[in-house]
Amino acid sequence: MRTRHATFVALLLLAACTRTATGQHPTPADISNALPTITEMPGTWNETQRQVFDTRDAENPSIDPSVWCAEAAEATKNLVDLAGDSGADVEMQADDTNNGARMMRLQAWSNDDVRAYFSAAAEAVRICDGRSLVDDDGVGRSWDVIESRDTGDESISWAEQTVPPTDTRGDKFENIGRTTIARFGDILMVLQLGDANWTGSTEEMAEADWWAIVVLAGRKLAILDAQVHD
Numbered sequence: 001m002r003t004r005h006a007t008f009v010a011l012l013l014l015a016a017c018t019r020t021a022t023g024q025h026p027t028p029a030d031i032s033n034a035l036p037t038i039t040e041m042p043g044t045w046n047e048t049q050r051q052v053f054d055t056r057d058a059e060n061p062s063i064d065p066s067v068w069c070a071e072a073a074e075a076t077k078n079l080v081d082l083a084g085d086s087g088a089d090v091e092m093q094a095d096d097t098n099n100g101a102r103m104m105r106l107q108a109w110s111n112d113d114v115r116a117y118f119s120a121a122a123e124a125v126r127i128c129d130g131r132s133l134v135d136d137d138g139v140g141r142s143w144d145v146i147e148s149r150d151t152g153d154e155s156i157s158w159a160e161q162t163v164p165p166t167d168t169r170g171d172k173f174e175n176i177g178r179t180t181i182a183r184f185g186d187i188l189m190v191l192q193l194g195d196a197n198w199t200g201s202t203e204e205m206a207e208a209d210w211w212a213i214v215v216l217a218g219r220k221l222a223i224l225d226a227q228v229h230d
Contacts, residue, residue, distance in 0.1 A: 025110040025186055026228045028052045032088035034224040035106055036216055041092065042209060045104070049091040056080075060089055060107065063121070063190050067160060067179060069131045069143055072124035082117040083188075084109060102205065104193045106217055110225075114188040121181050122156045129158065138165030146178065149211055151218045152189075155182035159204075160194075176204040180214050185225035191217055 026034075032052045038045045053060050062083030068076050087109030094102035125145060132142035139162060146157040162175040177194025191214055195204050204210075 069128035075124040084111040152182040
């Protein structure tokens with residue numbers, strides 16, 4: 001995590017000075033309009049979902065609860081309330097990933113609790129960093145913080161891997177994913193991007209390609225935040 005770099009501050013100063021939303025926070029519709037489209041994404045993607053919501057349900061949690069290790073339960077216990085009810089999200093799937101599946105889910109929202117949400121979520125990430133486990137079914141999971149990848153006012157990224165039992169590979173997915181939580185002023189972003197296949201030999205997206213998507217999403221949300229607070 002870090003404070004804004006000079007280049008990031010310069011980006012905000014270049015943002016248009018006309019408000020795009022009324023009130024202190026951008027509306028969910030404003031946020032949805034700021035989320036990347038398939039024409040902006042590197043590579044070839046299909047958009048599978050884009051939502052503007054005023055009430056959270058099973059289709060738009062602030063983050064999949066399964067990403068946390070058990071030791072982070074105390075740090076994450078208030079995240080549902082801190083995320084609030086409204087926001088926007090977009091889901092995309094890449095066209096060709098060597099017979100596997102490459103998915104992206106990006107959700108963002110704005111409320112008075114984004115700083116508290118980030119603080120609690122980042123603490124959970126730090127708790128889970130370096131942990132691994134094998135559950136009763138033989139499924140292995142591990143979590144590792146990704147260092148030296150910073151964006152926005154503050155951010156944290158980590159990688160998670162889920163590996164099926166050796167004797168069942170071919171029957172269960174193997175997943176490799178990266179998640180970034182970042183704050184841009186009063187906007188909170190959760191970007192999850194991962195690869196999965198049935199073979200037990202998943203190859204994750206190149207780190208430079210993953211980070212290019214994070215930067216793309218963050219740049220658009222930073223501009224929106226600057227417009228709202230001009």
